[in-house]
Amino acid sequence: MRRFAGKLAVVTGATRGIGRAIAERLIAEGADVVGTSTSSADGLPEGARHEAVRFDDPASTARFCERLAALGPHVLVNNAGIALPQTAEELTEEDLRRVHEINLIVPIRLCQAAAGPMKRHGWGRIVNVTSIWGPMSRVARGNYASTKSGLDGFTGVLAAELAPHGVLANCIAPGYTETELIKKIFAGDKLKALADTVPMRRLAQPGEIAAFVAWLASADNGYLTGQNILIDGGLSRLREV
Numbered sequence: 063m064r065r066f067a068g069k070l071a072v073v074t075g076a077t078r079g080i081g082r083a084i085a086e087r088l089i090a091e092g093a094d095v096v097g098t099s100t101s102s103a104d105g106l107p108e109g110a111r112h113e114a115v116r117f118d119d120p121a122s123t124a125r126f127c128e129r130l131a132a133l134g135p136h137v138l139v140n141n142a143g144i145a146l147p148q149t150a151e152e153l154t155e156e157d158l159r160r161v162h163e164i165n166l167i168v169p170i171r172l173c174q175a176a177a178g179p180m181k182r183h184g185w186g187r188i189v190n191v192t193s194i195w196g197p198m199s200r201v202a203r204g205n206y207a208s209t210k211s212g213l214d215g216f217t218g219v220l221a222a223e224l225a226p227h228g229v230l231a232n233c234i235a236p237g238y239t240e241t242e243l244i245k246k247i248f249a250g251d252k253l254k255a256l257a258d259t260v261p262m263r264r265l266a267q268p269g270e271i272a273a274f275v276a277w278l279a280s281a282d283n284g285y286l287t288g289q290n291i292l293i294d295g296g297l298s299r300l301r302e303v
Contacts, residue, residue: 148205166209181224240265
């Protein structure tokens with residue numbers, strides 16, 4: 063398939079995990095992909111162009127927003143983010159501000175920068191990566207979950223505002239996904255135990271998440287907008303007694 067031939071896509075956090083898989087999928091389908099990371103292009107898929115951005119630095123973000131507006135993307139995937147597990151009582155002012163800056167404020171700024179060019183194109187797709195820890199709850203995830211819930215809320219409003227211009231905006235909320243990071247956190251038997259909590263008895267593969275993002279971001283999606291779609295193997299629907 064060449065669904066993205068002639069299209070420019072920007073993917074943040076594109077050097078590993080879900081972000082890298084998304085960039086790879088879009089490249090395979092003909093997109094010209096610009097991927098971001100905090101420093102080097104190590105890990106960026108072959109064929110992608112690199113932009114070094116520190117999203118915890120407002121000046122770096124502002125420069126990239128100007129660059130993004132000039133690039134004029136047809137597709138924007140806001141994937142970059144951080145998680146600092148802390149209980150509500152442990153949460154510090156510094157960590158509260160840092161996680162909200164990277165996970166919520168930066169994606170909003172990038173959506174603003176991309177909206178103008180997309181409206182001029184008369185076509186655009188924005189996909190914001192949230193998490194199951196927005197609709198669902200887990201201890202020590204309050205800081206992270208509040209950013210993902212906020213991004214969901216913003217995306218719904220953005221979708222309504224941009225729909226008349228042919229621009230669709232959605233969120234995806236991945237569940238447990240088999241990335242290098244999660245394999246480090248849940249090593250050995252812990253990973254299997256984690257997978258067993260999912261009705262499908264396995265974790266998602268990054269490529270499975272990327273395949274759905276590619277559909278959302280393509281012309282095949284002509285009407286779905288303003289949604290936060292959980293890709294979690296049925297975990298969020300499970301209620302055990």
